[in-house]
Amino acid sequence: MLAYPILLLLAVVGTGGTSTKSSPHASRNADSGVLGLSIDAEINLSRLSNVVAADIARAAHFKSHGQGKKRESRHRGKRQSVAISATNSAVSFTSRVKFGDPATEYTLLIDSGSSNTFVGLKKEYSATNSSHATGKTVSVTYGSGKFSGPEYTDRVDLGNNLVITTQRIAGVNHSSGFDGSFDGILGIGPTDLTQGTVSGSSEEIPTILDNLFAQKTIGAKVIGMSLPPFPSNTPGSITFGGADSSKYKGELAYTNLTKTDPAKDYWGIDQSIRYGDSTILKLTSGIVDSGSTMILLAPDAFNAYKQATGATLDDKTKLLKLPKDQYSKLQPLKFTIGGVDYTLNADAQLFPCSLNKALGGDNDSIYLVVNNLGENSVDGLSFINGYSFMERFYTVYDAANSKIGLATTEYTDSEGNCKA
Structure with a gap:
């Protein structure tokens, strides 16, 4: 069994198989109006054997959302469901959240x-004393998963004074x-x-972030994420x-969200990439x-990276593979x-070499x-910077x-994945 004592204020979680856990704790940032969650930490290892298929499936549903909007625009522009995958990723995140009064605690997957x-x-x-049925039904499709059920308004307690009254x-009635x-x-x-996503309506539903701000629990509609490289004993958040500000070095540099479909519907940006x-x-x-x-990366960019690194596509893992003695020839990848x-x-x-067996x-x-976004690329979504990027940058x-x-961050230039 592979085990690493990772403590994250946002849980790294898998969906079954070998995992590691640590005790939750709450934290409050010293900056005014900035609050953190109290969570458990887990990381699944057996899921890594299907990491490429999982990520490509998620990407396919991101792309299909944009294609679906174009089709639906011919039918009054109304979306009945949102096609996105949140359930099959090799690395995902959970938190324990309380609903109602008196409260019941549930474990929720956090999905960006x-x-x-x-x-x-x-x-x-x-349903409790604070639960009120709206009489409407919510239906959402998450790629490999979907649910439908009645809509309520209720009290939500994320922990550490992050409480939403309504x-x-x-x-869930059906899933x-x-x-x-x-x-x-x-x-x-x-x-x-x-x-x-709500029956009989094309309105938007205020999110957790919207309501935390509207109810003056937080000072801005902003979410910050720190995900130290795996494995690590240092907390993420x-x-x-x-x-x-304690989680990064220097100054934050901001870029506008992209205006290009379908990336603009998500946390989308514009970027270019150089290898060497x-x-x-x-x-x-x-x-x-x-x-x-x-x-x-989109197929052309992926193939260019593959050729430049000299890596070969491994039939077993579907990952790009290099002999260890070729590590010294890898050039910087610049976004x-x-x-x-x-x-x-x-x-x-690199994936940590300690994960080779799990992979x-x-x-x-x-x-x-780095891998292929999928052979059927879509204009407007040519890359996904996933966990492997975010663990190096706040x-x-x-x-x-x-x-x-x-x-x-202190992890941007760290070197500990492999002793090649």
Whole structure:
């Protein structure tokens, strides 16, 4: 069994199989109006053997959302469901959340690629004194999973004084395709993604972030995420209300959210990428997504990276593979975002060699975290900067100003994935 004592204020969780856990604790940032969650930490290892398929499936549903909007525009522009995958990622995140008065605690998967909040998959949602049925039904499709159920307003307690007195949520009457120990999903994506998910209405539903701000619990509609590289003994965190200045170095650099479909519906940006001195991805749009494990590139860019590194596609893992003695030849991978370069050194382009067995690989090779976004690429979504990118850079989702902020951390240039 592989085990690493990781403590995250946002849980790294899998969906069954080998995992590690640590005790939760609450934290409050010293910055005014910035609060963090109290959570458990888990990381699934057996899920890593399907990491490529999981990420590509998630990407396919991001892309299909944009295609679906074009089809629906011919039918009054109304969306009945949002096609996004939140349930099959190799690396995902959970938190324990309390609903109602008296409160019942549930475990929710935190998803940056969706925005509805619902509960009742494993543990049934229990209406209490604070629960009020709206008479409407919520239906959402998450790629491999979907649910429908009655809408309520209720009290939601995220922990550490993050309490929402009235939040629109959904219970679960019918569901399929959810594989995991979580009870529901806490959506932290843009509010637009909730449009058309409530029966008989095309309105948007205020998200958890919207209501924390509206009820003056936090000072801004901003989420900050710090995800130290795996394995690590140092805590990571998610904060609501602003950036945690203790988690990054220097200044945050902000870039506007992209205006290109379908990336603009998510936490999307414009960027270009160079490997060494060669441009492998021209300026284009994509997504910064904590629910994806890898860094996914459109086919042309992926093939350019593959050729430049000399890596081969491994039949067993579906990952790019290099002999360990080729590690020293890896060049920096530079992401240019808003005119600022964010560089992944050679080490940051690797899965930890300690995970080779979990990946289904061999001990004499190293495996790369860059992979193919899918053969059927979609204009407007040419990359996904997943967990493997975010673990090296502090990331801020700024809904108020339609921006994403990035900064270096103590882990940006760290080297510990492999002793090649």
